[in-house]
Amino acid sequence: MQNITITGIQTKDARFPLEDGAGSDAVHSGAEYAFAVTQLQTDKGIQGTGICLTLGTGNQLVCEAIEYLSAHLRDLDIEELMSNFGVVSRSMADEPGMRWLGPHKGVVHLALASIVNACFDLWAKARQVPLWRLLLDLTPEQLVDLLDFHYLEDHLTREEALAIFRDHLATRARREGVLRTGYPGYDTSVGWFQYEDERIRENAKKALDSGFQAIKLKVGSKDGERDVRRANLLREIVGSQGTIMLDANQQWTLAEARKMCAALAPMNPYWVEEPTHPDDIQAHRELAREIVPMRIALGEHVPNLVLFKNFIEAKAVHFMQPDCTRLAGVSEFITASLLARKYGLPVVPHVGDMGQIHQHLVLFNHIAMGHEALFLEHIPHLRKHFCHPATVSNGVYQTPQEPGLSSDLREATAGGR
Amino acid sequence: MQNITITGIQTKDARFPLEDGAGSDAVHSGAEYAFAVTQLQTDKGIQGTGICLTLGTGNQLVCEAIEYLSAHLRDLDIEELMSNFGVVSRSMADEPGMRWLGPHKGVVHLALASIVNACFDLWAKARQVPLWRLLLDLTPEQLVDLLDFHYLEDHLTREEALAIFRDHLATRARREGVLRTGYPGYDTSVGWFQYEDERIRENAKKALDSGFQAIKLKVGSKDGERDVRRANLLREIVGSQGTIMLDANQQWTLAEARKMCAALAPMNPYWVEEPTHPDDIQAHRELAREIVPMRIALGEHVPNLVLFKNFIEAKAVHFMQPDCTRLAGVSEFITASLLARKYGLPVVPHVGDMGQIHQHLVLFNHIAMGHEALFLEHIPHLRKHFCHPATVSNGVYQTPQEPGLSSDLREATAGGR
Numbered sequence: 065m066q067n068i069t070i071t072g073i074q075t076k077d078a079r080f081p082l083e084d085g086a087g088s089d090a091v092h093s094g095a096e097y098a099f100a101v102t103q104l105q106t107d108k109g110i111q112g113t114g115i116c117l118t119l120g121t122g123n124q125l126v127c128e129a130i131e132y133l134s135a136h137l138r139d140l141d142i143e144e145l146m147s148n149f150g151v152v153s154r155s156m157a158d159e160p161g162m163r164w165l166g167p168h169k170g171v172v173h174l175a176l177a178s179i180v181n182a183c184f185d186l187w188a189k190a191r192q193v194p195l196w197r198l199l200l201d202l203t204p205e206q207l208v209d210l211l212d213f214h215y216l217e218d219h220l221t222r223e224e225a226l227a228i229f230r231d232h233l234a235t236r237a238r239r240e241g242v243l244r245t246g247y248p249g250y251d252t253s254v255g256w257f258q259y260e261d262e263r264i265r266e267n268a269k270k271a272l273d274s275g276f277q278a279i280k281l282k283v284g285s286k287d288g289e290r291d292v293r294r295a296n297l298l299r300e301i302v303g304s305q306g307t308i309m310l311d312a313n314q315q316w317t318l319a320e321a322r323k324m325c326a327a328l329a330p331m332n333p334y335w336v337e338e339p340t341h342p343d344d345i346q347a348h349r350e351l352a353r354e355i356v357p358m359r360i361a362l363g364e365h366v367p368n369l370v371l372f373k374n375f376i377e378a379k380a381v382h383f384m385q386p387d388c389t390r391l392a393g394v395s396e397f398i399t400a401s402l403l404a405r406k407y408g409l410p411v412v413p414h415v416g417d418m419g420q421i422h423q424h425l426v427l428f429n430h431i432a433m434g435h436e437a438l439f440l441e442h443i444p445h446l447r448k449h450f451c452h453p454a455t456v457s458n459g460v461y462q463t464p465q466e467p468g469l470s471s472d473l474r475e476a477t478a479g480g481r
Numbered sequence: 482m483q484n485i486t487i488t489g490i491q492t493k494d495a496r497f498p499l500e501d502g503a504g505s506d507a508v509h510s511g512a513e514y515a516f517a518v519t520q521l522q523t524d525k526g527i528q529g530t531g532i533c534l535t536l537g538t539g540n541q542l543v544c545e546a547i548e549y550l551s552a553h554l555r556d557l558d559i560e561e562l563m564s565n566f567g568v569v570s571r572s573m574a575d576e577p578g579m580r581w582l583g584p585h586k587g588v589v590h591l592a593l594a595s596i597v598n599a600c601f602d603l604w605a606k607a608r609q610v611p612l613w614r615l616l617l618d619l620t621p622e623q624l625v626d627l628l629d630f631h632y633l634e635d636h637l638t639r640e641e642a643l644a645i646f647r648d649h650l651a652t653r654a655r656r657e658g659v660l661r662t663g664y665p666g667y668d669t670s671v672g673w674f675q676y677e678d679e680r681i682r683e684n685a686k687k688a689l690d691s692g693f694q695a696i697k698l699k700v701g702s703k704d705g706e707r708d709v710r711r712a713n714l715l716r717e718i719v720g721s722q723g724t725i726m727l728d729a730n731q732q733w734t735l736a737e738a739r740k741m742c743a744a745l746a747p748m749n750p751y752w753v754e755e756p757t758h759p760d761d762i763q764a765h766r767e768l769a770r771e772i773v774p775m776r777i778a779l780g781e782h783v784p785n786l787v788l789f790k791n792f793i794e795a796k797a798v799h800f801m802q803p804d805c806t807r808l809a810g811v812s813e814f815i816t817a818s819l820l821a822r823k824y825g826l827p828v829v830p831h832v833g834d835m836g837q838i839h840q841h842l843v844l845f846n847h848i849a850m851g852h853e854a855l856f857l858e859h860i861p862h863l864r865k866h867f868c869h870p871a872t873v874s875n876g877v878y879q880t881p882q883e884p885g886l887s888s889d890l891r892e893a894t895a896g897g898r
Contacts (some may be wrong), residue, residue, distance in 0.1 A: 092577050121549060121578025123625050125588060132538060160509050161538025170587015171542060215758040218735045318635045342631045343787040345762060346794050370760040377763050
């Protein structure tokens with residue numbers, strides 16, 4: 065391995081207007097997606113790129129937080145940095161002045177996500193391998209040294225994490241077939257909130273024709289009947305065996321969630337996503353008990369593992385949806401996946417990265433931890449802006465082969481500010 | 482009442498270096514305090530000032546978030562704005578693009594605190610009364626229209642809040658004596674983390690001599706014996722009947738908190754503050770059960786009422802310490818106090834405002850809701866920077882008489898950036 069030193073850090077406020085109701089949900093009007101981009105320059109010409117998602121407004125704030133937090137990465141050797149990354153990432157998360165602004169949530173934690181992802185991207189490029197390969201080639205000890213278990217000790221220790229990796233080493237070959245067959249996707253773009261019924265009908269047919277086995281519908285209308293009508297419309301098209309997920313994007317109060325889950329139960333959704341406020345562990349716990357056999361998915365707005373551990377302990381979540389652009393990047397995502405594995409919960413990432421990074425991570429989760437290869441969200445809005453857009457064929461993510469995290473953006477198309 | 486229109490909004494990044502270990506705790510090195518200041522200009526010359534606290538780094542981020550969020554206050558009449566403030570504050574909290582950065586936490590919510598406080602300051606100045614008077618003069622209906630109960634409905638409804646205010650109207654006179662006698666203070670500046678033993682000893686004696694009935698010590702050393710030694714030293718000076726609070730500032734894991742609470746129990750602290758990570762409801766719940774009769778205080782890092790409600794439901798907190806510069810300002814503080822009142826918990830604010838605004842709010846809590854007049858934290862570091870610094874005599878806050886929230890800063894001394 066060659067020595068590669070970080071010589072400079074730049075940020076980019078990259079904005080992408082969305083068209084025609086794409087990206088809309090019950091609480092987000094969906095006019096714009098944006099990435100707060102971290103670019104690590106090196107003495108060898110290669111560059112590490114990290115991203116985290118925002119909805120445009122305030123993306124600049126995340127970029128500024130990246131500048132504050134990343135300053136002390138300058139002059140570090142990438143291999144040395146990554147040999148002890150759990151300690152480094154924690155020291156950034158606990159930077160005394162910035163910690164007050166969270167801790168471990170909000171703008172500062174989003175910034176950390178972008179920085180951490182840039183470090184992993186640079187590392188994988190330095191070794192000239194895609195992220196999934198990089199991670200699979202590490203020993204259990206090296207993997208665990210990437211992670212920060214602070215405040216998790218009562219639920220997941222370093223030793224337990226080591227044991228999960230070690231226990232799955234012998235059977236890896238059995239699961240590596242996924243690298244050839246690809247990881248299944250599901251289609252989120254069938255039923256954005258602002259789409260008309262007819263458009264949803266057409267999209268659903270297209271999704272099925274193109275090989276997707278599962279699709280998602282946005283719910284959370286002021287008018288509950290609209291939700292029920294659209295859900296039933298989808299069920300009719302997909303058939304009784306098809307997989308449909310419903311996503312309320314936090315729109316309901318607990319009382320509304322109770323009522324709407326009862327109204328939507330007959331169409332048998334695979335999960336109900338973000339039924340109410342993402343901090344409300346108790347509300348999700350009560351709902352989870354009451355709506356059996358319906359199940360709850362959440363995580364896109366859970367900012368750290370302390371909160372995830374509370375959701376798990378309360379049995380308030382059935383499908384964990386961590387996002388490496390909301391949590392502190394690749395490493396906190398891996399820790400979240402270990403936590404989920406220990407407690408027997410499937411990991412179905414939310415893809416703030418449009419699936420670019422998570423397509424690597426779900427392969428790793430499956431092969432190295434034995435997580436079920438369920439399916440990964442597919443959102444193609446920003447395809448044209450990536451240098452190596454994820455390729456989904458016949459409803460299946462094709463295993464990426466380019467070095468890094470697949471998150472490099474094409475300079476020409478990213479409308480920076 | 483005259484019509485007063487908001488004609489412009491300015492922000493100020495005001496920084497205040499601290500000297501000599503003041504402000505230090507187990508996780509914050511304490512070199513600097515800062516306020517992200519909102520200034521509402523009007524057509525009548527008077528100005529509304531709002532503040533929220535940060536520890537310096539990143540204060541500029543909060544100022545920028547204020548600029549984004551406050552833009553639509555321009556051209557509004559202050560009386561009209563405040564007549565329906567619950568709806569306005571919620572619409573700012575849920576601004577679609579910014580909401581992704583939280584929701585309801587971090588930089589964006591700190592910005593909202595500063596904005597909301599500026600609105601209340603302007604309103605009180607427009608009516609030429611101090612905040613406590615302004616609030617006491619409102620009817621229960623007017624008070625409740627200031628508040629946002631969204632996502633709280635399962636624990637506190639608008640009707641329940643109305644009932645709390647109405648039920649205490651008839652007995653207000655009984656509690657109004659506090660306006661003459663003043664509200665008791667407690668001294669936080671006895672035992673900052675970096676202070677040497679001898680200094681703590683001197684400070685404690687000074688605090689007792691100057692009339693304080695309660696004092697606080699920072700704990701959370703890597704070396705647990707240091708904590709125990711210092712706590713016992715304070716107990717010796719204060720005597721067995723004196724009130725001492727211990728503050729760990731989130732430093733301990735659950736296992737460490739268990740061990741340290743056992744070691745500190747013999748010196749009989751009045752409460753243990755922030756024993757572990759502020760998002761960890763489960764850890765606080767378990768600790769609360771195990772350390773009886775010791776009691777837990779927390780709130781300075783609880784960003785919204787959804788989380789407070791979860792702490793209360795879990796019986797994970799005994800003393801609520803909401804801060805109107807962490808929550809979304811005066812109005813979310815009042816809602817927190819109503820929630821606490823319903824569940825029988827004392828409110829002992831954390832004073833990110835150095836007590837300037839909270840000295841009004843605790844008077845209101847006592848008179849209008851029947852909260853016990855326990856004591857209010859006193860931190861004098863920034864006295865000289867306020868136009869009307871809180872006056873504590875013989876350990877008691879003197880009731881402020883100047884119009885507004887007492888949070889105007891002297892321009893000359895605030896080292897803005």
